[in-house]
Amino acid sequence: MSETLFKNNGVTDIGDNYAEKYGFHDPEEYFHKGAKGLNHEVVEMISRMKKEPDWMRDFRHKALEIFLAKPMPRWGNTEILNSIDFDNIYYYIKPIEVQGQTWDDVPEYIKNTFDRLGIPEAEKKFLAGVSAQYESEVVYHSFQEDLKKQGVIFLDMDSGLREHPEIVKKYFASIIPANDNKFAALNSAVWSGGSFIYVPPGIDVKIPLQAYFRINAENMGQFERTLIIADKGSRIHYIEGCTAPTYSTDSLHSAVVELIALEGSYIRYTTIQNWSHNILNLVTKRSVAHKNATVEWVDGNIGSRLTMKYPCIYLVGEGAKGEILSIAFAGKEQHQDAGAKVIHAAPNTSSRITSKSISKGGGRASYRGLVKVYPKAENSKVSVECDALLIDDTSRSDTYPTMEIDAEDVRIEHEARVSKVAEEQLFYLTSRGLSEDEARLLIINGFIEPFTKELPMEYAVELNRLIELEMEGSVG
Amino acid sequence: MNKSDTIFAIKDIHVEVEGKEVVKGVSLDIKRGEKHAIMGPNGSGKSSLANALAGHPSYSITSGEADIDGKNLLEMDATGRALAGLFLGFQYPLAIPGVTVANFLRSAVKARNGGGEKVLKTFRKDLMDKFKLLEVDKSFATRYVNDGFSGGEKKRLEILQMSVLKPIMAILDETDSGLDIDALKIVSRGINDSARADGGVLLITHYQRLLNYVKPDRVHVMMNGRIVNSGGPELALKLEDRGYDWLNANAA
Secondary structure, three states, X not given: OHHHHOOOOOHHHOOOOHXXXXXXXXXXXXXXXXOEOOOHHHHHHHHHHOOOOHHHHHHHHHHHHHHHHOOOOOOOOHHHHHHOOHHHOEOOEEOOOOOEOOHHHOOHHHHHHHHHOOHHHHHHHXXXXXXXXXXXXXXXXXXXXXXXXXXXXXXXXXXXXXXXXXXXXXXXXXXXXXHHOHHHHHHHHHOOOOEEEEEOOOOEOOOOEEEEEEOOOOOEEEOOEXXXXXXXXXXXXXXXXXXXXXXXXXXXXXXXXXXXXXXXXXXXXXXXXXXOOOEEEEOEEEEEEOOOOEEEEEEEEOOOOEEEEOOEEEEOOOOOEEEEEEEEEXXXXXXXXXXXXXXXXXOOOEEEEEEEEEEOOOOEEEEEEEXXXXXXXXXXXXXXXXXXXXXXXXXXXXXXXXXXXXXXXXXXXXXXXXXXXXXXXXXXXHOOOOOHHHHHHHHHHHXXXXXXXXXXXXXXXXHHHHHHHHHOOOOO | OOOOOEEEEEEEEEEEEOOEEEEEXXXXXXXXXXXXXXXXXXXXXXXXXXXXXXXXXXEEEEEEEEEEOOEEHHHOOHHHHHHOOEEEEOOOOOOEEXXXXXXXXXXXXXXXXXXXXXXXXXXXXHHHHHHHHOOOOHHHHHOEEOOOOOHHHHHHHHHHHHHHHOOOEEEEEOOOOOOOHHHHHHHHHHHXXXXXXXXEEEEEEOOOHXXXXXXXXXXXXXXXXXXXXXXXXXXXXXXXXXXXXHHHHHHO
C-alpha cells in the first residue's frame, strides 16, 4: 500500500489533480444528441432508436408517469435534490452509431479518453471482459471467448434485451420496480446502456468483469441499467468505475442495478465511484440472495457533489449471506450520503455491514442504514460497524442507523465510532521521521484498509492514489 | 563543525505542559558511545522531558538549549528531529489500525534513507535479522501497529524500530515497564545491539533492574523537575536499596 503513498514527497508535492487526470473533456462529435428536457416524446424516441419490444416501451412510458407524479424525497440532501432542473439535462446522447468490438473500431478521441483512464491496459492485464460506456451508450465491449463458450453472457443491457428477451423480461425490474423511488422511476423511463450478465449453473468466472462509465458532455444525464443473474452454484465478480469532466453546472447520474443470486451462487459487485464534483449521483442498487447464496457489495465513493446510494440485500433463502463494505470520502463541498440495507427474510441468514467514512475540508459524510429481520428469520446473525474519521473541525459526519428485529434468537453486533486523527498518533509517526502529511495519509490508508484489502491489487493502489489526491492541500 | 565528543547536550531545559512548568532546568552532556539513565519517582518530569525533546506539540520548551550531533534540536519539528537522528521509545506506544508493522517501518526507513531499491532490499533483510534478535515471530510484520498488542509486544516493537532506524541518539521512556524477566532480557539485548558506538542512549526508568542488563555510564536522579543527583552505575544500586526518600532533603 505504501508503495504509492510515498512516490511523491508528501501530499503538497503532488502536482496532478482531478482536472488534469480525469476532468478533461472531449469535443462532441456525436451520432445523435437530442434536445434537453424530458417528456413522452423523448422516451418514445429513445425506445424507437433502440428498436425495443412493446413491453419495454410501455414500461418506459409508465415509469415516466410515475416519475412525474412522485414527489422529491424529503430526506438526504433536500437542498440539492430540490435544486435539480430536470429541463436542463440531456437524457440521451448516442456518441457513435455502432459499438466497437476492438479498440480500433472506436473513434480516436474516445479511445484516447479511455487510454488516459487506463482501461485498455487493465483489460490486457487482469480482466475477463470490459464494457466501456460513453454518455448513453456502450461504445466498446469485449469478452473472453472461452467464457462465452461456457454459456456466460456479458453484454450491454440493450444488446441483452435484444438477444435474450426471455431472461430480461423475467428479471428486469423484478427487484427494483419503477415505482420504488423517484430516481428509479426516472431511470426506468430513460435507461440506456449498463451491463447484462448471466452466469449458467456451476460456472465460476474466476477473473473479474469490468464496466467503466464516462460522462463527457455538460448537463448530461447518464442512466445505465445493470442486471446480473448468477444461476445455481455459479460465481461472478463485477467491477465498475466512473469519472467525468469537471464543469461548473451539475450533471446527473442515476443508475439502477439489480443482482439476482440463485441458490448457492456468489456475486461480488465492486464500485469505485470517482465522479467529478459537479455530478449528482443518485443510484438504486438492490440484490436478492436465495438459499445459501452470497452477495457482496464493495462500494467506494470518492467523487461526486452529492451521492445518495444504499446498496441493499434481500436474504430470501435459508442460509443466505450478505456483506456490504463501503467507504465514503467527503471533501470540500461534497456530501456522501451512503449506507446499506439488509433484509433478513429467511432462517439462518447472516449479514455484515462495514461502513467507513472520511470527512475533510467541510465535507459531509452520512451513514444511513437499515437492517430488518422478519419473524421467520430466526437464528440469524447481524453485524453493523460504522466508523467515521474527521480530518478537521469543519467537517461533519452523521449516522442514521435503523434496526427492526422481529425474530427470536438473532445475534446482533453493532458498533459506531467517530474519531479524529489524533495528535498523539501524528506525533508517534512524525517522531519516526514521517512528515505530518505522510503521517496523516498513513493513518487514513490504515483506516480504510479493511476496504482496500478486498479490492484487486491494482484497484487498491489506484484507490490509495485517489485518496492521496483528495487529501492534497488539506494540511497547512 | 568538528566531530565533537558530545553527541547530545541539553542545557537548562525548562518544559511546560498546559501552562504548568514540569521540567525546571535540566542539563545533560552525553558523549559518543555513552549510555545515561535518568531515574526518579512518578511525576518527577522524566517523561515530560523525553516528550518535549522529541517535539511533542503539547510539551513546550520555554527556555534552554538542546543540540544533537552539533545541530540545534529546538529549531526543528518532530519530523526534523527524527531525521537528525533522534529516537524516542514511547512509554505508551500508539496503535495505528490498518497499518502493518512492515509497512510502518518501511515508511519510516524511506523517510530517513529514501525509497531507493537498495535501501528497501537492505531493509527487508535487516528486518528479518532484527526479528530474530528480538525473538518475534514473522507474523509480527503483517500485524497492525500496536493494535491489540500486549504490553510486552509493544515494547519489543519500540526496540525493533530502534534497531531498524539506528538512531544516533535514542531516548527510551520506561521501555522496561510491563516486561517480565525474559522479555526484559530480550529487550535489553536489542538495546545493547542497537546502541551505536558513535551515538548515545538515554534510559528513563523507575527501576534499577533494566540497568542490570543495559549498563549505564552515568545515572541521574530526577525529582520535582530537576536533576538532584548524578553518579556512576552504583547510584542506581543505592536507589534500589534505599529508595528516593534520602534524596528529598537534598532536593529541597
